[in-house]
Amino acid sequence: MDRRMMDTGTTRRTVLRAIGALSVAGLVGPLGVPRAARAQGNLANLGPEEPVDVTMKRLFAGRPIKDGSSAITIDLPLIAENGAVVPISVDVNAPMTPQSYVKAIYIVSDKNRRPLNAKFTLTPAAGQAFVGTNLRLGESTDVRAVVEMSDGTLLQAKREVKVTVGGCGG
């Protein structure tokens, strides 16, 4: 991959950034990160700082996203006093059979500098499309859960959370 990008005249920085974007998209694992990038710092391997619509475009490439608020339950506090630890759980009311299952759940916070919080890749063995974690949120924001089904359908649900003290440091 590196060679191909070099041939088109891209700089080392854009190559590193592309690798970072790929690893977020799940195409290159953390072990696919080249050594050189480590020595220099791994900022380039993180998701880029960008507005949320850019993130959505990068992740889903403009594929249509349907409203999934009837199937997706987001459990999130209305007010989070501490943005450093905001509990969230996402429950998708969908069958988990080898024919049709929830392939991935993305959690995206609209106003975070790097909006993608996490991507959960599931298999039918999970039995139920349910994940929970603790988020860091910089400020009051919409949090969306995007669900990718095994047939490629995308569903989205949104919830707003008010954050009293941001959890992203600077």
Added chain:
Amino acid sequence: MAEIGRVRIRIPSSIKAGEIVRARVLVIHPMEIVQRKDGKPVDKNYQFINRVVVTYQDKEIAQFETTQSISENPFFTFAFKATEPGVLRVTFLDTHGGKYEGTADIKFS
């Protein structure tokens, strides 16, 4: 703070065969956040967990890709179908090459 990399898995105390079980897992980890200087992010080798792999009976059932916008001492819940007695293993990988693992024995009562 407690030592980095300690993994705790909690499963219900009694599990029936074929049941869908919710497991909770926690790892002690700093999940460093990006520092900023003069409004610009500092390029350094941040240590945070970017991948979590869940296996059950040595078969991968889920994989999470995480970023720095997950809290310190990351906590995850997930579901799995307890088909047979076996080992549930959760492996956390961080950007510094750290690998932290926790297991739980799934037994039926």
